[in-house]
Amino acid sequence: MKYSFANDYSEGCAAKVLDALIESNAVQTCGYGLDGYCEEARKTIQKLIKCEEADVHFLVGGTQTNLTVIAAALRPYEAVIAVDSGHIHVHETGAIEACGHKVIAVKGNDGKLEVEAVKSVLDVHIDEHMVKPKMLYISNATEIGTIYKKAELQALRQFCDQNDLYLFLDGARLGCALNAEGNDLCFADLAALCDVFYIGGTKNGALFGEAVVIVNEALKADFRYMIKQRGGMLAKGRLLGVQFLILLKDGLYAELAKHANETAQHLQKGMKELGCQLLLESPTNQVFAALSHEEAKRLSQSYTFNHWEKIDACCDYYRFVTSWATPIEAVDGLLEELKRIKEEIACGL
Amino acid sequence: MKYSFANDYSEGCAAKVLDALIESNAVQTCGYGLDGYCEEARKTIQKLIKCEEADVHFLVGGTQTNLTVIAAALRPYEAVIAVDSGHIHVHETGAIEACGHKVIAVKGNDGKLEVEAVKSVLDVHIDEHMVKPKMLYISNATEIGTIYKKAELQALRQFCDQNDLYLFLDGARLGCALNAEGNDLCFADLAALCDVFYIGGTKNGALFGEAVVIVNEALKADFRYMIKQRGGMLAKGRLLGVQFLILLKDGLYAELAKHANETAQHLQKGMKELGCQLLLESPTNQVFAALSHEEAKRLSQSYTFNHWEKIDACCDYYRFVTSWATPIEAVDGLLEELKRIKEEIACGL
Amino acid sequence: MKYSFANDYSEGCAAKVLDALIESNAVQTCGYGLDGYCEEARKTIQKLIKCEEADVHFLVGGTQTNLTVIAAALRPYEAVIAVDSGHIHVHETGAIEACGHKVIAVKGNDGKLEVEAVKSVLDVHIDEHMVKPKMLYISNATEIGTIYKKAELQALRQFCDQNDLYLFLDGARLGCALNAEGNDLCFADLAALCDVFYIGGTKNGALFGEAVVIVNEALKADFRYMIKQRGGMLAKGRLLGVQFLILLKDGLYAELAKHANETAQHLQKGMKELGCQLLLESPTNQVFAALSHEEAKRLSQSYTFNHWEKIDACCDYYRFVTSWATPIEAVDGLLEELKRIKEEIACGL
Amino acid sequence: MKYSFANDYSEGCAAKVLDALIESNAVQTCGYGLDGYCEEARKTIQKLIKCEEADVHFLVGGTQTNLTVIAAALRPYEAVIAVDSGHIHVHETGAIEACGHKVIAVKGNDGKLEVEAVKSVLDVHIDEHMVKPKMLYISNATEIGTIYKKAELQALRQFCDQNDLYLFLDGARLGCALNAEGNDLCFADLAALCDVFYIGGTKNGALFGEAVVIVNEALKADFRYMIKQRGGMLAKGRLLGVQFLILLKDGLYAELAKHANETAQHLQKGMKELGCQLLLESPTNQVFAALSHEEAKRLSQSYTFNHWEKIDACCDYYRFVTSWATPIEAVDGLLEELKRIKEEIACGL
Known part of the structure; x- marks a missing residue:
């Protein structure tokens, strides 16, 4: 799954x-x-x-x-x-x-x-x-x-x-x-x-x-x-x-929201560190980050997320949403996977 | 309650x-x-x-x-x-x-x-x-x-x-x-x-x-x-x-409905036996029975039910609804209480 | 016409x-x-x-x-x-x-x-x-x-x-x-x-x-x-x-309405005198009079008017409306025609 | 008027x-x-x-x-x-x-x-x-x-x-x-x-x-x-x-429309010749021409027309509509009046 x-x-x-x-x-x-x-x-x-x-x-x-x-x-x-x-x-x-x-x-x-x-x-x-x-x-x-x-x-x-x-x-x-x-x-x-x-x-x-x-x-x-x-x-x-x-x-109510925000911030920070451009710095539980089509395609084999809007011929913005239910491990998993994908692509794999 | x-x-x-x-x-x-x-x-x-x-x-x-x-x-x-x-x-x-x-x-x-x-x-x-x-x-x-x-x-x-x-x-x-x-x-x-x-x-x-x-x-x-x-x-x-x-x-789904119907039929039969006139013989989970205003008032101290429509100066029809959740004991309790009330009123109490 | x-x-x-x-x-x-x-x-x-x-x-x-x-x-x-x-x-x-x-x-x-x-x-x-x-x-x-x-x-x-x-x-x-x-x-x-x-x-x-x-x-x-x-x-x-x-x-405005009412009253009075039952005594410009279906059929060859509501197997109410534009002669004409039709039918023609 | x-x-x-x-x-x-x-x-x-x-x-x-x-x-x-x-x-x-x-x-x-x-x-x-x-x-x-x-x-x-x-x-x-x-x-x-x-x-x-x-x-x-x-x-x-x-x-229908178009074209041509900028070359009966606020104010003493949209601090576009009913003389009158106004303003009057 x-x-x-x-x-x-x-x-x-x-x-x-x-x-x-x-x-x-x-x-x-x-x-x-x-x-x-x-x-x-x-x-x-x-x-x-x-x-x-x-x-x-x-x-x-x-x-x-x-x-x-x-x-x-x-x-x-x-x-x-x-x-x-x-x-x-x-x-x-x-x-x-x-x-x-x-x-x-x-x-x-x-x-x-x-x-x-x-x-x-x-x-x-x-x-x-x-x-x-x-x-x-x-x-x-x-x-x-x-x-x-x-x-x-x-x-x-x-x-x-x-x-x-x-x-x-x-x-x-x-x-x-x-x-x-x-x-x-x-x-x-x-x-x-x-x-x-x-x-x-x-x-x-x-x-x-x-x-x-x-x-x-x-x-x-x-x-x-x-x-x-x-x-x-x-x-x-x-x-x-x-x-x-x-x-x-x-x-x-506040506790659940804080968890959603924290996991999103962790994700946003991680994606920036991996070199992803952001649509904007989001302070809440929605993160809008740029991926190349190839990155998006590979990442979507393990994670579900949505296309947001077009950037250019090779890149688009994608939306990642966290919630009260998102385990921090899921975020770490995604970041690791994205890192691996970027490295693979860099190596021409 | x-x-x-x-x-x-x-x-x-x-x-x-x-x-x-x-x-x-x-x-x-x-x-x-x-x-x-x-x-x-x-x-x-x-x-x-x-x-x-x-x-x-x-x-x-x-x-x-x-x-x-x-x-x-x-x-x-x-x-x-x-x-x-x-x-x-x-x-x-x-x-x-x-x-x-x-x-x-x-x-x-x-x-x-x-x-x-x-x-x-x-x-x-x-x-x-x-x-x-x-x-x-x-x-x-x-x-x-x-x-x-x-x-x-x-x-x-x-x-x-x-x-x-x-x-x-x-x-x-x-x-x-x-x-x-x-x-x-x-x-x-x-x-x-x-x-x-x-x-x-x-x-x-x-x-x-x-x-x-x-x-x-x-x-x-x-x-x-x-x-x-x-x-x-x-x-x-x-x-x-x-x-x-x-x-x-x-x-x-059928099982729950049958329970609702059975409890209602039990109630309807009981109220008829107590002399209550029915609006109609209902085969399902809603029972419409006539009570005098005095009967209704006393019964409503222990049970919740709704006024349905006017009959005359002293009596009206009231609606009693059962469901998948109604214990047969609750019906028995209501019937006993109504019997008691009718007897009290008959005795001029 | x-x-x-x-x-x-x-x-x-x-x-x-x-x-x-x-x-x-x-x-x-x-x-x-x-x-x-x-x-x-x-x-x-x-x-x-x-x-x-x-x-x-x-x-x-x-x-x-x-x-x-x-x-x-x-x-x-x-x-x-x-x-x-x-x-x-x-x-x-x-x-x-x-x-x-x-x-x-x-x-x-x-x-x-x-x-x-x-x-x-x-x-x-x-x-x-x-x-x-x-x-x-x-x-x-x-x-x-x-x-x-x-x-x-x-x-x-x-x-x-x-x-x-x-x-x-x-x-x-x-x-x-x-x-x-x-x-x-x-x-x-x-x-x-x-x-x-x-x-x-x-x-x-x-x-x-x-x-x-x-x-x-x-x-x-x-x-x-x-x-x-x-x-x-x-x-x-x-x-x-x-x-x-x-x-x-x-x-x-009043003058035109009065004319409409007067022609209608003339019509209503005339139809009553010819034995037509009225739905009600209308004081205004709409007259509702009963005709047998045969009477209605014959009258409709010279005049336009509307069916209003059923009475029984042989008769219905019909509506006749006058207005500021109705010549009194048109009313007289209709009454004469209806009289003639009633006489014809009475004679079995 | x-x-x-x-x-x-x-x-x-x-x-x-x-x-x-x-x-x-x-x-x-x-x-x-x-x-x-x-x-x-x-x-x-x-x-x-x-x-x-x-x-x-x-x-x-x-x-x-x-x-x-x-x-x-x-x-x-x-x-x-x-x-x-x-x-x-x-x-x-x-x-x-x-x-x-x-x-x-x-x-x-x-x-x-x-x-x-x-x-x-x-x-x-x-x-x-x-x-x-x-x-x-x-x-x-x-x-x-x-x-x-x-x-x-x-x-x-x-x-x-x-x-x-x-x-x-x-x-x-x-x-x-x-x-x-x-x-x-x-x-x-x-x-x-x-x-x-x-x-x-x-x-x-x-x-x-x-x-x-x-x-x-x-x-x-x-x-x-x-x-x-x-x-x-x-x-x-x-x-x-x-x-x-x-x-x-x-x-x-065509005849009336042609008259409306012709009077509008006459107006549009005239205003252009007087130096008015057009919003666009309109082929029909609406003309959109630029006037200075002062020109518009003076012209509106003799003619009715509508403000259309802002241009800058001193000029706006105004709409002039002709129709089947517009006499060509009315257009000529407006053009003459506008010419006079422009001359007055040029002379500092």
Whole structure:
């Protein structure tokens, strides 16, 4: 069996999460996320983000969460602005448009949305012949592994306040972002700076699950109607409560993310030392490194990883993802194998 | 703690399902339902339904499944016909309409859709000023616990063939239906008679999951695009494969459903013996029995169950649901308690 | 050529409307309803309804108007209640559902929506598993020619206030309603009692056009975005302004409606005298009278009219519609012809 | 009164069109475009395009037409590719997205869509995590006045055939395109090369109206349901038939377009001679010329025209539109005034 660096959802869940599911399995609860586990998980999150008035809802997956939040927030002619690498723009099969809303894509800077780009959109969307931009969508960590600094979020927040826009942060990989080297944001900052965001479980140790946090009062009303209508209301909602409770109450969430980051950093450092060019210095669990086609072909006999983007006739960027589940030995193994391949090729083998 | 007869999704999952999840937890697979577990589960289902050309897809929940199937099948102006107690008409927060389609509701007969009712709809929907009926939606077991006989499905099938309509069967409680006394349908019959149907896991021993079976070639194209767009594509799709595999490969699915039915029949028989009027003789895991308000109030101190519909000033119908997880002792306990309450009231206590 | 009583849009427009269009044809104006004609028409309407704060928008047709108003007013999971003969429920090809909203149909009383029926809907729509009723849709005149009395509208208004519902009045045939015998409503009452309504032009002397009046502040924001997005913003919007101005500034609208009503009343009285049973006593421009199939067949050789609904094996109800354009001689002609046919049949010819 | 070069829908309709409307005004017809005028207009178009099997439908406006055609053609997850200046991408308030479909914008070449750009989209849209490109949307004339050559359309057609894509041509300004200098396309070519296109009336002498021509059999079914559902079915549909009949049966359509082009060419030539830089050499009725802000300010005291895009701190491009209604004297007047202004400014006045 090849070891896979293809993504951060290749396994089931972290051991403690599994234990919590096993332990609660026989307990009877009411359905649809109104049970005690969810209630306790909600309170844990409210405490963590230092915002007891926030509404917290648990959904199963990221696309589902993005479409439900955006469909709930926007009137029919309102649009959401995202960078052109944004998940909702590229990789959700038009889920936002299927809810009736345009995604306005702008160039990002290292995958991040900047005030200038947003401003340029607002400058030309001036009357009823065009959609009305109303929400900014950002991901942290971004789709290319970079993270937002506090000052960057503050600048976006300020611009949103000045222009009556919502700020929505997709936290599918929030664990890795908040536990990355160089990060200066905490959960409470997100609650202070975003109108709505979510804490991703699927990619950080849960079987599945995303916890939506709604801070802005204007976005709270009837959100459960939206979840149900879009098919996101899990009958056994307690499964989400159980998982987020164990992940968040005693630091497991951070612990798992740190492991993912550390293994990725080890991999990134190792690949640099082997002479691989990086797309960018990623502080989180995704590494984007250049390989020649021949190197990639040989390496893929023992490891799974994804093609990312073209460089030139002989080299491309490839993506390697680690997770809470990645053994450091797997990283060492890959580095050794890559070293061997490079030497072989150098020797004309 | 009160014991709950509120629904059939009060617990986690059946023990063997949990074991299968534990056992596979550390295995690496690819995402989105393209893994080996899903592949094997698909083959198991194709064999079970005696239709190897059928497409099988795994989704998380019922509303999600209904909206995805219907949105995939219909053009924008096409409508789906359902009985007025149909789940998509009443209890899915307008999920079908949110995908743009009208649900045309007709009176049912014991919760079942009949050819005559469908015909009356077609008779008046004659031109482009009205929606075009294109699909029949039925549930087996129905929302009130009754089941379709083979002859009833055949009649609907014939009418569909004559009128170019799709027949879609919601199998959220299909296990209970196919294992009920009086049932004369099997999985293979469903594949032969429906264009598309689903095998419900959530209410029959899985943590979650519904297996969509698409038989009609016209409905197969690009269904995975629809799943993704509507937010139903689970990242760790293997969780669905693992569960359906264990449920269906060696008869566990039937075994769990039989237990649910038996406990319900025991309850129904007992309540009748205690003099409770029934809404109807249910052959499956939902029992609808009349209680006086006083009886209901006292019984609800020890048991959870739901109000169903009004009868008169002093009595209403209440719903009691059993499941794979219901101990026969819980039923006995409820019957004893109800007997005691009836005696107390009779004695003017 | 047969004379047509099929509907009230068989001709072009009233002579004075045509003159106004001819006269303004060469004038240059800006587009999209922001021109001086529209501005003056808006002011005329605000004065007429005694509500200068009302927003007035001009759209081309009825279905377009209904879908734009409803899509603008409702959040995705909110629904509109209508009688089961309501135009949006039956005759708009699912236009409201195509905007994502469920139409909840209830039985009407002579085509009119009553508080009791609305209340029964609210009683069962109690949580997020069902749509949330938020708007009442009524037509005046109704689809079967009846009209609302002031007390009836007031009762609906009061119920809406108590239950946080919007009241939307479809005025496709408002001219006939407000000028019917027995009517006690005026334009100003509509502005006082409805959240939003429209004044129909298409069926009362215009080439086309409906004037939407938005009274409720909550429904005003960005309505022009909605019109544009749904394809209802006419490039040469001035055509709507020109027509509504001539129709409404000096009483032409009432005059045309009165003519339609008078010719219909003449027809209804005449048919009754000839022994035809009526579906109901219509005070407006639609007459629903019973004919034997033989009578209908013979009459249809000289006149066009529509089948309405079945009575029994030999008789059905047929609909006859008059308009601002119907010559009284055409009515007399039909009555004479029907008299002759009845005599022939009586004589066994 | 200032003379307006703001757009090509500032007046009512061409004299002959008005005459036809007057003449037919009192005639009774059936509704919804099933009348004799529409029938004859349809036949006229089928003959003109040399394709008697084509379906022809009449709608009121351009956005309405675009959204109806696209919503009818695409399944929910399918997308349409357009240049980033495309009308559906920029100026229809998200009408296409409101029907559920993503518009994929690519860079154009002089406002035109090229095979290379389409190919680059297809190269990256490879699985169900992304929308599926299914239609190309082009405008002729384009939004910046340029026109497609036959070879360009043929190249797009060939690519569509190879990749199972639809080609949809927005002909809002088709008259000007087909009658421009350098044009080598005729109506019959459009029918041979497009799957669906429309012949614009609103901007070429009609009060309103666009004639949709559906050539591809796969797009024909139930199109009238789509028109009705999206609010585009005009009750007095005959108004569209009357107008297209007079426009197309004896060459009036071409005559009006030629006048628009000639006045625009006269204007463009004049402005060049006055030293104005052009955005591009437009062969149709839109001229894009550079003016200094001071020139623009002075000229706007006597003429209406629109700002188009920024050049630098002192100059911008402005758009001047002529039409069938523009007197050549108005163009001469503008040129003289601009000459005078330039001289004044040169003299430091």
